[in-house]
Amino acid sequence: MSRPDLSFLFHAQAPDDEGHGxxxxxxxxxxxxxxxPEGPLxxxxxxxxxxxxxxxxxxxxxxxxxxxxxxASERFEALFSSVPLALMVLDEHDMVVQANSMAHRSFxxxxxxxxxxxxxxxxxxxxxxxxxxxxxxxxMQGHSESTEVVFTIGAEGRVTGDxxxxxxxxxxxxxxxxxxxxxxxxDQGPLIAERQTLQQRNEQLHASERRLEAVINSALDAIxxxxxxxxxxxxxxxxxxxxxxxxxxxxxxxxxxxLPDAAQALAFAQLTTQAVLGEMTARTASGKELxxxxxxxxxxxxxxxxxxxxxxxxxxxxxxxxxxxxLEAQLRESHKMQAVGTMAGGIAHDFxxxxxxxxxxxxxxxxxxxxxxxxxxxxxxxxxxEKAGRRARDLVRQILTFSRNEPPRRGAVQxxxxxxxxxxxxxxxxxxxxxxxxxxxxxxPPVLADATQVEQALLNLCTNAVHAIGEERGAxxxxxxxxxxxQRLCERLGLPPGDYVTLVVRDNGPGMDHATLQRxxxxxxxxxxxxxxxxxxxxxxxxxxxxxGGAVDVHSVPGKGSRFTLYFPVxxxxxxxxxxxxxxxxxxPAPVSNDARTRHVMYVxxxxxxxxLVQRLLRRRGxxxxxxxxxxxxxxxxxxxxxxxxxxxxxYNMPGYSGIDLxxxxxAIRADLPVALASGYVTAEIEQAALAEGARALIHKPNxxxxxxxxxxxxxxxxx
Numbered sequence: 124m125s126r127p128d129l130s131f132l133f134h135a136q137a138p139d140d141e142g143h144g145x146x147x148x149x150x151x152x153x154x155x156x157x158x159x160p161e162g163p164l165x166x167x168x169x170x171x172x173x174x175x176x177x178x179x180x181x182x183x184x185x186x187x188x189x190x191x192x193x194x195a196s197e198r199f200e201a202l203f204s205s206v207p208l209a210l211m212v213l214d215e216h217d218m219v220v221q222a223n224s225m226a227h228r229s230f231x232x233x234x235x236x237x238x239x240x241x242x243x244x245x246x247x248x249x250x251x252x253x254x255x256x257x258x259x260x261x262x263m264q265g266h267s268e269s270t271e272v273v274f275t276i277g278a279e280g281r282v283t284g285d286x287x288x289x290x291x292x293x294x295x296x297x298x299x300x301x302x303x304x305x306x307x308x309x310d311q312g313p314l315i316a317e318r319q320t321l322q323q324r325n326e327q328l329h330a331s332e333r334r335l336e337a338v339i340n341s342a343l344d345a346i347x348x349x350x351x352x353x354x355x356x357x358x359x360x361x362x363x364x365x366x367x368x369x370x371x372x373x374x375x376x377x378x379x380x381x382l383p384d385a386a387q388a389l390a391f392a393q394l395t396t397q398a399v400l401g402e403m404t405a406r407t408a409s410g411k412e413l414x415x416x417x418x419x420x421x422x423x424x425x426x427x428x429x430x431x432x433x434x435x436x437x438x439x440x441x442x443x444x445x446x447x448x449x450l451e452a453q454l455r456e457s458h459k460m461q462a463v464g465t466m467a468g469g470i471a472h473d474f475x476x477x478x479x480x481x482x483x484x485x486x487x488x489x490x491x492x493x494x495x496x497x498x499x500x501x502x503x504x505x506x507x508x509e510k511a512g513r514r515a516r517d518l519v520r521q522i523l524t525f526s527r528n529e530p531p532r533r534g535a536v537q538x539x540x541x542x543x544x545x546x547x548x549x550x551x552x553x554x555x556x557x558x559x560x561x562x563x564x565x566x567x568p569p570v571l572a573d574a575t576q577v578e579q580a581l582l583n584l585c586t587n588a589v590h591a592i593g594e595e596r597g598a599x600x601x602x603x604x605x606x607x608x609x610q611r612l613c614e615r616l617g618l619p620p621g622d623y624v625t626l627v628v629r630d631n632g633p634g635m636d637h638a639t640l641q642r643x644x645x646x647x648x649x650x651x652x653x654x655x656x657x658x659x660x661x662x663x664x665x666x667x668x669x670x671x672g673g674a675v676d677v678h679s680v681p682g683k684g685s686r687f688t689l690y691f692p693v694x695x696x697x698x699x700x701x702x703x704x705x706x707x708x709x710x711x712p713a714p715v716s717n718d719a720r721t722r723h724v725m726y727v728x729x730x731x732x733x734x735x736l737v738q739r740l741l742r743r744r745g746x747x748x749x750x751x752x753x754x755x756x757x758x759x760x761x762x763x764x765x766x767x768x769x770x771x772x773x774x775y776n777m778p779g780y781s782g783i784d785l786x787x788x789x790x791a792i793r794a795d796l797p798v799a800l801a802s803g804y805v806t807a808e809i810e811q812a813a814l815a816e817g818a819r820a821l822i823h824k825p826n827x828x829x830x831x832x833x834x835x836x837x838x839x840x841x842x843x
Contacts, residue, residue: 209284209308212291217241220303229282229308236277242306247273247281254286261288261304271311285309345415345434351427353378353389365415365436368408381405382432385417389430396421405434413438449615475824476730478516483736485509490743535694536572538603538624539563545581546601549589557592559585562602570624570691572671577626577691580667584628584687587661591632591685600629608690616674618690623673626689635679643677664689722839723747727757727773727785728801737772737831744832754780758788765793770839772822775802775809783809786816797838 203210209226211219222239230239237244246254250272261267267288274282286308293301339346339357345365348357358373366373366381378385384403400417407413414437422429485508492502542563553559570577581601588599606625613620635643643661664687668675672692679685724746726737734750741748749768751757754777761768771789775782786798799820800813810821820838822831 209310211239211242211306213242213304213306215302217243226308229310230274230276232276232280245274245276247275249273257286257288258304261290262302265290271315272308274308282308282310282312283315284311343435345432345436347373347378347381347432347434349378349389349430349432351429353430356429357431362434365413365434366405366407367411372408378432381407382415382417382434385419385432385434389419402437414441446615474515476728476733478512479824480730480732480736482509482512482516483733483740485512487736487739487743534571534573535569536574536577537569538567538577538626538691539565541574541577541581542601542603542626545578545585548582549585553589554594556594556596557589558598560598560600562600564603567603567605567624568622569694571694572691573667576667576671580664580689581626581628583661583664584689588628588630588632588685591630593632595632597631600627602627602629605693606690616676616690618674619672619692622693623690624693626691627686628689629684629686631684634681634683634685636681640677640679721745721747722769723749723767724770724772724835724839725749725751725757725761725768727751727754727771727777727782729774729777733774740832741835744836746835754782754785758785758792761789762792765796768796770797770799770835772799772801772835774824775800775813783812783816786813786818790817799834799838 203221204223206223207225209223209229211222211226214220219240219242227239230245231237239245243251243254250269254269254272257267257269269286269288271283272286274284276282286306289305291303291305293303295301339359342359342361345362346357346359347355347362349355355373355376355378358368358370360370362368362381363370363373368381373381378389382403382405385400397420398418400419403415403417404412405415416435416437418433420431420433422431485505489502489505489509492499492505495501542561546559546561549559585599585601592599603624603626606623607621608616608618608623610620612618664675668689673690676688676690677685678688722745724741726734726741726748727750728734728737729752731752734752738748738750749760751760754773757773761771771785773782773785782800782802786800789796789798794817798818799822800809800818801822801824802809813821820834822834
């Protein structure tokens with residue numbers, strides 16, 4: 124700034140020289156000294172000069188401030204435009220006054236999108252009210268923020284970000300201050316995605332932990348985790364049930380409290396990651412020992428070592444193995460009994476033919492000896508022979524009863540009636556020192572059984588009980604009850620599930636040891652002296668129960684008596700009666716027909732002695748008899764003269780040929796020819812097959828002579 128010219132002040136203060144004319148000009152030195160103001164004027168000049176210097180300094184400051192403001196404005200503009208955030212300046216009416224390039228790229232990615240003229244149209248409806256409250260808060264407090272605001276970009280675009288708001292008030296020359304808002308939008312999309320990923324991982328981790336916990340809690344094995352000091356940290360419910368100890372009580376305990384031997388095996392942790400320790404003895408909280416199978420797993424981590432012990436209870440397995448051994452023993456016993464029964468049946472079949480010949484010839488000899496007188500010694504001997512033969516026949520029938528596998532002809536039987544009938548038979552021969560008690564409730568359901576065989580089985584058991592007591596004082600109890608056996612009992616005895624009536628025969632005799640119990644059902648095994656038992660009583664009982672679909676259970680302790688329990692299935696409903704063949708009975712001898720023509724009987728059996736016997740018997744009754752030992756020859760003879768024969772009687776079991784085949788061939792040759800089938804081993808299958816092929820009668824061997832003759836006469840002449 125140039126200094127102002129103040130010379131006029133000096134001219135104004137000069138004296139008036141009008142009367143004197145012009146004076147000569149002084150020299151510069153003198154003029155300077157003469158023109159220097161003095162007094163108040165000098166002070167004023169000094170003050171003005173000071174003020175001039177101050178103004179020059181203020182002008183310099185103003186010029187510097189203006190340059191600094193212009194530089195700051197340039198820096199702000201550069202920062203505002205280049206910062207990697209969406210920045211915008213809004214007025215009070217939500218109009219965008221200024222926005223940087225990042226804001227334009229974020230909110231208007233293409234030229235077809237909505238222009239960035241206002242902020243609120245971009246805010247989603249769910250966040251609009253929250254954003255308005257944030258602006259109001261910024262006006263009051265100067266700043267505010269709203270997190271995770273969803274901005275709608277274009278038709279389908281969405282941006283999630285945090286909105287930071289700063290309120291700026293600019294003073295004006297006149298009127299209220301200008302209010303503007305500086306807004307920054309921080310895109311939180313990547314952070315939210317990462318956070319969601321972490322949340323998903325955490326949820327997966329928690330789900331995995333829950334699944335692991337569920338697996339541990341629902342595992343059938345006891346799972347115990349211990350730390351490096353062998354203190355229990357995990358004790359699942361199976362372990363709590365196995366060791367009879369609550370989880371809260373077990374946590375923190377030493378492992379050797381429950382697995383003394385397993386604790387020593389943890390030394391393997393440095394050698395392997397897992398090990399199978401096998402069977403060990405564990406101890407419950409109450410001190411009871413039990414067998415378990417143990418395996419361990421070792422895990423090393425930053426906090427130390429964790430050992431997981433898996434213990435499996437072997438009590439059920441050992442019980443199952445014992446049960447399996449018991450079932451295998453029963454199966455072996457069943458196979459042995461079946462083999463013995465098959466052998467006994469075969470022997471009895473051949474023995475039947477021999478007995479038939481003996482009894483038949485005895486009957487003929489008795490008829491011949493009648494001529495010598497009723498007191499003839501020969502007749503007496505023949506009666507003794509017949510008596511022995513009948514005893515042998517009864518023995519053979521018991522063997523056949525034991526050996527049969529087919530179901531008997533059964534019906535609804537009241538067990539109380541059978542028990543009382545057996546009681547009446549026993550009372551006759553019961554020793555006076557032995558008491559017999561019968562407990563037979565009247566309301567028992569009927570059983571599906573053959574009454575004769577049930578009575579035979581019951582009589583055999585009671586007779587054995589009486590013989591076991593002997594001459595000592597004792598008691599025999601017969602008791603019947605209704606029962607629905609549980610699954611374990613059904614599996615042990617091989618019973619199908621259902622309702623049963625149990626028949627118990629108990630005595631207080633000497634009992635039996637284990638070795639005797641293993642053999643009591645074997646045929647011909649007996650503990651009685653020679654001549655007092657055949658060894659078939661219990662074998663017959665076993666056969667009866669097998670054919671009835673039931674079972675027999677035995678319990679005996681030496682010195683405490685024996686108990687036999689028979690299980691008979693309950694008769695659910697009456698089944699329709701099956702067609703039954705005519706059975707050989709024992710009626711009075713039928714008179715021989717007086718027809719003009721002698722009836723002709725064909726008898727076929729592979730045993731020559733029986734053929735010869737039947738020929739003699741029937742010829743004495745007035746029949747013509749043709750005997751054959753070869754069924755093929757009999758078939759040829761029948762085919763040659765089919766009308767010659769009035770009856771065909773054939774044995775069932777012949778070498779290489781069945782009696783059923785002969786019946787079928789005879790019916791094919793002559794359909795109206797009466798046919799009878801004879802066998803000493805009659806099964807339901809044989810009976811059904813004979814009925815299907817047209818047989819009219821089934822003759823059991825050996826029969827009495829009168830029974831055989833009556834059956835033949837009935838088939839030829841019809842019932843009288």
